[in-house]
Amino acid sequence: MKVLHPARVLSFNMTNMTGHIRWMTILLLLLAGLALTILFSLSLGTENISVWQIPEIFLHRKPVMDYQILSLLKLPRIILAISVGGALSLSGLILQGVYRNPLVEPYTLGISGGAALGVCLALMFRLQTTIGSIANPLAGFAGALIIILVIYLFSLRKGNVQITSMLLTGVMISFITSSLLMLIMALSRIEDLHGIVFWTMGSLDEPSPWLITIAAVTSVSGLLITSLFVHSLNALRLGKEPARHLGINTNRTIRVLFIVASLLTGVSVAVAGVIGFVGLLVPHIMRRLTGSDYRLLLPASFIAGAIYLTASDTIARTIIQPNELPVGVITGLLGGSLFLWLQQKENKGWKI
Numbered sequence: 001m002k003v004l005h006p007a008r009v010l011s012f013n014m015t016n017m018t019g020h021i022r023w024m025t026i027l028l029l030l031l032a033g034l035a036l037t038i039l040f041s042l043s044l045g046t047e048n049i050s051v052w053q054i055p056e057i058f059l060h061r062k063p064v065m066d067y068q069i070l071s072l073l074k075l076p077r078i079i080l081a082i083s084v085g086g087a088l089s090l091s092g093l094i095l096q097g098v099y100r101n102p103l104v105e106p107y108t109l110g111i112s113g114g115a116a117l118g119v120c121l122a123l124m125f126r127l128q129t130t131i132g133s134i135a136n137p138l139a140g141f142a143g144a145l146i147i148i149l150v151i152y153l154f155s156l157r158k159g160n161v162q163i164t165s166m167l168l169t170g171v172m173i174s175f176i177t178s179s180l181l182m183l184i185m186a187l188s189r190i191e192d193l194h195g196i197v198f199w200t201m202g203s204l205d206e207p208s209p210w211l212i213t214i215a216a217v218t219s220v221s222g223l224l225i226t227s228l229f230v231h232s233l234n235a236l237r238l239g240k241e242p243a244r245h246l247g248i249n250t251n252r253t254i255r256v257l258f259i260v261a262s263l264l265t266g267v268s269v270a271v272a273g274v275i276g277f278v279g280l281l282v283p284h285i286m287r288r289l290t291g292s293d294y295r296l297l298l299p300a301s302f303i304a305g306a307i308y309l310t311a312s313d314t315i316a317r318t319i320i321q322p323n324e325l326p327v328g329v330i331t332g333l334l335g336g337s338l339f340l341w342l343q344q345k346e347n348k349g350w351k352i
Contacts, residue, residue: 023290039051058070058071080212084268088106088264089308091260091261092106093297094261104167111147114146115140120181120184122139133210140269148262150173155169202328272327
């Protein structure tokens with residue numbers, strides 16, 4: 001069979017000028033939506049600040065109290081929400097592309113569970129006291145990477161990765177990691193248990209600027225690295241064998257993308273806890289809105305994930321003021337309800 005140069009994959013689903021204008025319109029609308037979400041998130045909270053006053057407060061740093069609330073409390077939290085939301089959405093999109101299954105996400109494959117297990121062990125053995133604040137991100141990434149390696153090794157057949165086997169292995173490992181998390185909780189000291197339970201429900205209340213910076217750098221780096229593989233992901237839509245005939249090194253591509261997905265998931269879980277539905281719901285909706293071409297789907301899913309988590313966190317910290325809900329509760333309620341609504345509409349033949 002004729003082998004095509006990878007560059008020829010560029011012609012796969014090539015768009016015309018009208019298509020490019022549509023792509024730019026979608027991305028600009030998403031960026032505008034993100035800007036509005038950030039403004040409302042800055043405005044709402046225990047100290048409500050008018051949206052129209054926010055630019056003036058940042059420019060003139062007055063009044064001092066409002067400036068400190070915006071710059072030291074709300075803005076870092078929004079940056080973390082954008083980073084984690086984009087990273088989880090990107091991780092889900094990568095895994096769905098590799099598995100060719102729109103229902104796959106880091107949570108269902110056990111990658112989130114592996115990261116959570118690593119962080120729980122770090123909290124249980126109090127590694128922060130010996131290696132500092134990097135203990136949780138390192139433990140989260142190590143947990144996610146170990147799960148990825150186990151899934152990968154269990155799925156190798158004569159040097160080739162079996163996608164179906166990877167999916168089944170991942171689902172089984174997800175159950176195992178959930179059971180191990182419950183075991184750790186049962187064995188934990190009372191003084192550690194509250195922190196572990198609250199952390200597993202997800203929170204963006206991270207005070208360390210250094211960890212927020214790590215999450216932001218990881219998220220943007222993951223987006224840049226994955227953008228190098230958009231044509232490979234487009235080719236994988238046809239299946240492994242057709243992609244290989246198009247000149248794609250499928251095994252290497254899958255390995256690299258799995259490492260990127262584990263890095264994004266591990267750091268996100270370590271900094272913000274287990275936040276479900278972002279990696280499942282956002283790529284699913286974006287695929288319906290933008291189509292399946294990863295050149296548009298990739299940035300669109302990243303921005304939409306940032307919007308979704310920023311909006312969810314704003315609801316979580318304002319709906320029962322002065323108390324705060326775990327953000328994972330909001331993403332689960334909103335995501336699950338929206339997913340069921342979309343499914344019902346699809347059953348009736350309605351498409352967005």
